[in-house]
Amino acid sequence: MMLTLIQAINDALKTEMRIDDRILVFGEDVGYVGGVFRATEGIQKEFGEKRCFDTPLSECGIIGTAVGMALYGMRPVAEIQFLDFIYPAFDQIVSEAAKMRYRSGGQFNVPLTIRTPYGGGIKGGHYHSQSTEALFAHTPGLKVVIPSTPEDAKGLLISSIRDEDPVIFLEPKRLYRSVKGEVPEGAYTTPFGKARFVKKGEDVSVFCYGAMVPICEAAAQEATQKGISVEVIDLRTLVPLDVDSILESARKTGRVVIVHEAVKTAGFGAEISALISESAIEYLKGPILRVCGFDTPFPYTFEHVYLPDAKRVLTAIEKAIQF
Amino acid sequence: MNNPMIQVLDLDGKVIDASMEPKLSEEKLQKLYRSMVLTRQLDERCLAMQRQGRIGFYVTSTGQEAVAASGLAMEATDWIFPAYREHAVGLVRGFPLKDFLAQLFGNDLDLVKGRQMPNHFAHRPTQYVSVSSPIGTQISQAVGAAMAAKIRGDKTVSITYFGDGGTSSNDFHAGMNFAGAFGAPCIFYCSNNQYAISVPLEKQTAQPLIAEKALAYGFKGIRVDGNDALAVYHVTKESADRAREGKGPTLIEAFTFRMGAHSSSDDPSRYCPKEKYEEWAKKDPIRRLKQYLIRKGIWSEEKDQALVESIKKEISETIEEVRKGAPPSLSTLFEDVYAEMPKTLLLQKEALLEEAKLKGTFEDTSEAFPL
Numbered sequence: 001m002m003l004t005l006i007q008a009i010n011d012a013l014k015t016e017m018r019i020d021d022r023i024l025v026f027g028e029d030v031g032y033v034g035g036v037f038r039a040t041e042g043i044q045k046e047f048g049e050k051r052c053f054d055t056p057l058s059e060c061g062i063i064g065t066a067v068g069m070a071l072y073g074m075r076p077v078a079e080i081q082f083l084d085f086i087y088p089a090f091d092q093i094v095s096e097a098a099k100m101r102y103r104s105g106g107q108f109n110v111p112l113t114i115r116t117p118y119g120g121g122i123k124g125g126h127y128h129s130q131s132t133e134a135l136f137a138h139t140p141g142l143k144v145v146i147p148s149t150p151e152d153a154k155g156l157l158i159s160s161i162r163d164e165d166p167v168i169f170l171e172p173k174r175l176y177r178s179v180k181g182e183v184p185e186g187a188y189t190t191p192f193g194k195a196r197f198v199k200k201g202e203d204v205s206v207f208c209y210g211a212m213v214p215i216c217e218a219a220a221q222e223a224t225q226k227g228i229s230v231e232v233i234d235l236r237t238l239v240p241l242d243v244d245s246i247l248e249s250a251r252k253t254g255r256v257v258i259v260h261e262a263v264k265t266a267g268f269g270a271e272i273s274a275l276i277s278e279s280a281i282e283y284l285k286g287p288i289l290r291v292c293g294f295d296t297p298f299p300y301t302f303e304h305v306y307l308p309d310a311k312r313v314l315t316a317i318e319k320a321i322q323f
Numbered sequence: 324m325n326n327p328m329i330q331v332l333d334l335d336g337k338v339i340d341a342s343m344e345p346k347l348s349e350e351k352l353q354k355l356y357r358s359m360v361l362t363r364q365l366d367e368r369c370l371a372m373q374r375q376g377r378i379g380f381y382v383t384s385t386g387q388e389a390v391a392a393s394g395l396a397m398e399a400t401d402w403i404f405p406a407y408r409e410h411a412v413g414l415v416r417g418f419p420l421k422d423f424l425a426q427l428f429g430n431d432l433d434l435v436k437g438r439q440m441p442n443h444f445a446h447r448p449t450q451y452v453s454v455s456s457p458i459g460t461q462i463s464q465a466v467g468a469a470m471a472a473k474i475r476g477d478k479t480v481s482i483t484y485f486g487d488g489g490t491s492s493n494d495f496h497a498g499m500n501f502a503g504a505f506g507a508p509c510i511f512y513c514s515n516n517q518y519a520i521s522v523p524l525e526k527q528t529a530q531p532l533i534a535e536k537a538l539a540y541g542f543k544g545i546r547v548d549g550n551d552a553l554a555v556y557h558v559t560k561e562s563a564d565r566a567r568e569g570k571g572p573t574l575i576e577a578f579t580f581r582m583g584a585h586s587s588s589d590d591p592s593r594y595c596p597k598e599k600y601e602e603w604a605k606k607d608p609i610r611r612l613k614q615y616l617i618r619k620g621i622w623s624e625e626k627d628q629a630l631v632e633s634i635k636k637e638i639s640e641t642i643e644e645v646r647k648g649a650p651p652s653l654s655t656l657f658e659d660v661y662a663e664m665p666k667t668l669l670l671q672k673e674a675l676l677e678e679a680k681l682k683g684t685f686e687d688t689s690e691a692f693p694l
Contacts, residue, residue, distance in 0.1 A: 024474065050474045056504055061463055061497030068467020068481070071452060072402070074474075076467075088493065096460050104445035104453035105435035106659040140660050140668075164662040193665065240665035 003183045006176040008150035009039050009115070012157040013077065015187050017047055020075060023161060025052040027062055027079030027115075036081055037117060037176055063089035063114065067097050070110040075161055083118040083170065084127040090135075097166040098141030113160040113167045118146075119211045119261055120293075120307050121174030125300040131210075131262035131293065136168045137238045137271070143167040143192060144238040148213035150181040152236060155190025162189065172211035179214065193240035197249075201231035204320050205249040207272055208259040209235040212308060216259050219313035228321055238268055243275065250276045254285040255320040261307050264292035286323030289316045326534050328546045328578060331553040334605055336614025343557045349621050355395050355552060356616060357630065358415035359388035359609050364634045365410065366583065368642070369427060373441075373587040377646070378427045380441045380692050384408045386516075386582030389552040389608035390484070391415040393512055393575075396559035397482055402450045404465035404483035406458075407442055408514065408581075412484070416449045420641050430648030436659070437651045440692070442586075458519075459485055459492025462511065466498045469509035469572070480566045482510040482559070488519025490533055499574070503540035508566035510559065511537075511574040514549060516581040520694075521594040537574035549577030550608040553615065580606075588694055653679055 003011060017023045025043055027035075031054035034041030044052040055062050059080055066076040080086045086093070093114070101109045120129035137144045145160055145167055147153040153171070160167040198213060199220055208216040213234045220230035231249050235242065250256050256276055258269035269290045276288060291308045299306050331343050338344050347355070366383035373381045384390070387408060394403065394412035403412060414423065422434050426444050429437035435445055435453070445453035455461060465483030472479040489495055490513060502509045513533050517524050530536060537544030547558045555577060562573035580603040584591045616622030657664065657672040664672070679685075 024471075056497075056500050058497045058500065060493045061466075061501045064460065064463025064494050064497055065467030065470055065501050068404075068464035068469070069471040070467075071464065072468040072471040074471045091457060091460060091493070092463070095457055096455060096464065100453060101661070102659045103435060103439050103443070103455075104447075105433070105438060107434065107445050107447040108453055109662065143661070239667075240661075241667055243666045243670070 001183055001185060002180055003150045004177045004180050005147070005150045005153050005172070006037060006039055008154040008183045009157055009171065010041060010043075011183065012154040013040065013043060014046065016158050016161050017043070017051065019187060022073065023051070023075040023077060024069060025077045025079070026055050028055060028057055028081050030054060030079050035079060037173065039115070039171070040079065059085055059087070059089040060092060063092040063097070066112050066114075067092055067100070067110055070112040071100070071108055075111055077113045077115060077161060080114060080116040082128050083116045083132060084130050086116060093136070093142070093166070093168070094139045098139050101165065102141060109164055110166050111164050113157070113169055115157070115169045115171060117173035117176070118170040119172050119174060120298060120303055121211060123300070123303065126298045129298045129303070131260065133170055133238060134262060134266060134268045137268055141166065142239060144170070145192065145236070146170045146172065146210040146238065147236065148172060148175065148210055148234050149179060150183045152190050152196065154183050155188050156236065158187055159189040159192055163192070170210065174211050175214070190236070192237045193242050194236065195242035195245040196234040196236055197245075198232040198234050199230065201229040201253065203229045203253055204255040204257060204317050205231045205233060205253045206257045206259060206313065206317065207233050207235060207246065209238070212259045212261060215308060215310050216313055218310040219317060222310065222314050223317050228317060230317060246272060246275060247280050250280045251283040254283050256284070256288040257291060257313065257316045257320055258288065259291045259308055259313055261293050263295050264290060265295050267292055286320055289320055291316045326532055326544065326546045328548055329554050329558055330548045330551050331557060332551045332611050332615055334611065336611045336618060338615070343554065345553055345556045345560065347556070351395065352616060352621065355392055355415060355556070356612050356622075357634075358391045358411050359552065359612065360630060361414055361420070361634050362388045362391065362411040363609060364631065364638055368638050370587060372427075372642070378441050381427065381587045382407050382442045383583040384410055386603060386607065387514055387549065387579050389550050389555050389579070389612070390512070390514060390577065392552040392556035393482065393559040396556050396563055397480065400479055401563070402452065402465065402468045402479065402481045404452050404461035404468070404481060405454055406461065406484045406486060406489065407454050407456070408486070409484045413444060413446060413449060413451045416451065418444070418446045418449050418451055420637065421645060422446060424641050425645040425648065428646055428648060430645070431651045432645050432648035433651070436655045459489045459494035461485070462489065462492070462494040463498035463501065466502045466507050466509050469502065469507035469566075470505050473505070473508055478567050480508045480510065480563050482512055482563070484512045484514065486519060487513065487515040487517060487524050487527055487533060488522065489513065490536060491527055499537070499540040502572040503542050506569070506571040508569070509572045510562045510566065511572065512559070513574065513576045514579055515576050516579050518581060518585075518595065520585045520589060532576070534574060534576040542572050542574070544574040544576065546576045546578060549579030550606045550611065552608055552612045586694060588692055
């Protein structure tokens with residue numbers, strides 16, 4: 001079936017809820033109205049108010065109670081309306097959910113999925129646009145998942161729900177309705193820690209995820225017309241990270257461009273860069289380049305300047321080749 | 324301010340109000356009393372071990388042992404979301420002494436594998452959820468477990484513990500609000516010991532009666548003499564019964580006093596007047612329950628002496644047993660971060676094990692804990 005990314009998320013939730021009655025879906029505006037982006041549309045109607053419900057407006061409360069539900073043996077799927085609103089729950093995420101298994105010696109675990117739209121490109125200003133995945137990737141105990149296609153969105157969300165550990169599932173909101181693709185019917189999982197080779201190539205490796213994937217694809221297409229063969233790799237999960245695929249591609253092409261819309265300094269690109277430097281530097285033909293957001297708060301008017309676009313990515317690809 | 328403080332026993336252990344006197348079997352009463360005496364003896368012994376440098380840290384609950392009665396009032400299937408001064412609750416519910424003491428040593432006998440500082444217990448069989456250091460985080464979690472129980476139609480109740488300081492935390496407000504809105508079968512047990520480390524209650528909140536805070540969230544708040552084990556049992560049991568019948572949450576304010584320091588690192592003489600200790604020594608929960616048991620004819624000074632001696636012996640023997648544990652194996656440093664170890668972590672583990680082979684031992688140069 002052809003679905004948009006948000007329809008694939010909706011389908012994943014319904015498909016899995018039909019199989020597993022421990023799954024609870026909740027958050028602000030998630031129940032009756034089906035979410036501000038309509039990701040949970042029709043779920044309360046099909047599964048009732050016990051399994052899909054609206055919560056009071058407190059992110060701290062949503063995640064704190066979700067941790068308790070997960071401890072109790074449920075499979076909570078909590079929605080945080082925008083990633084930018086998650087910080088009241090940060091304590092529960094990084095100090096509680098993430099550490100429960102370790103700090104209890106494996107006696108307790110928190111199989112919790114936190115779905116939240118992230119990223120810019122919808123003219124949402126500072127508080128509806130940020131990409132702070134690195135904060136979560138920097139917290140042991142959390143998994144960080146970012147799909148870029150409808151098929152992956154469904155498979156990765158089902159994997160998240162079935163996972164025994166807490167998962168931050170970041171949804172690229174600018175792709176919610178702008179990408180459409182074939183999605184298999186029924187339940188299936190997309191494994192964590194396996195990057196997707198979007199396009200095979202020989203000259204430059206471009207590592208990206210989420211909303212940057214279509215942009216890198218477009219840049220790669222333009223590069224092909226200029227005679228440059230670009231390999232585009234969608235990481236899909238930052239934690240666990242597909243170390244093998246990253247190194248394999250970097251060793252093959254010897255030229256690396258990393259693209260994310262998050263702030264450059266201490267962004268996840270720095271980690272990929274360090275990984276390649278530590279383990280594959282002898283294969284490199286030039287410096288590892290990063291195309292990222294700037295070290296500023298997310299702007300409104302200059303959003304299109306702040307966000308990497310195909311042109312900036314192409315410039316970096318050419319720079320890597322010309323070194 | 325018409326929230327009376329519920330009491331069953333007076334300061335001499337005489338029953339003030341027989342209508343609230345719990346109908347507990349002799350066995351249950353002795354179990355309750357024993358857990359309180361055990362907790363007191365552990366305080367003495369563990370604090371001494373901390374002073375001798377044998378363990379790194381300890382939190383005492385001297386003066387607050389009547390909290391045990393709340394644990395006794397809960398069913399085995401209920402969930403406990405403790406703060407860090409509820410040893411008596413764990414012990415009365417069957418948290419084994421060996422596991423309790425091993426946690427303080429953080430060795431390979433420790434259930435939490437040396438991953439938390441002393442006093443941060445976790446015990447799955449008694450559903451005693453892992454203790455956290457940040458204040459209040461367990462409160463909203465308890466509400467979530469209660470919501471889940473209600474959704475599933477289970478007759479399970481959650482109880483969560485915190486101090487007067489904890490009522491200022493985000494999770495207190497969020498948890499109370501969620502519990503009210505969802506009618507969650509949850510008990511909020513606030514041990515109001517009047518100080519959050521050094522900060523007195525009047526600087527914590529403008530509402531001197533913590534029980535009254537429940538009104539803002541649409542449910543019942545009860546004030547109880549937190550040094551009266553029978554009153555604590557009575558209000559907890561009543562709250563648990565109500566929760567089980569679908570009548571929602573309750574906030575219990577147990578008015579009490581910490582007779583010792585906040586922790587082994589704290590010096591309360593810097594902030595708490597001496598007279599306060601004299602005043603509260605008269606309200607000692609263990610003595611009051613002991614007097615009650617003697618009056619009831621099921622206890623005596625001789626039995627008491629024998630109990631204290633046997634507990635001391637048991638503690639000593641158990642310490643001897645658990646202190647002999649070896650350090651946890653180095654690989655446990657990397658385990659239980661996730662159910663499955665990611666590649667990045669696996670590489671770090673292999674690198675460390677390699678380093679260990681070369682180095683032999685790792686020197687521990689940590690300083691003493693200040694809080």
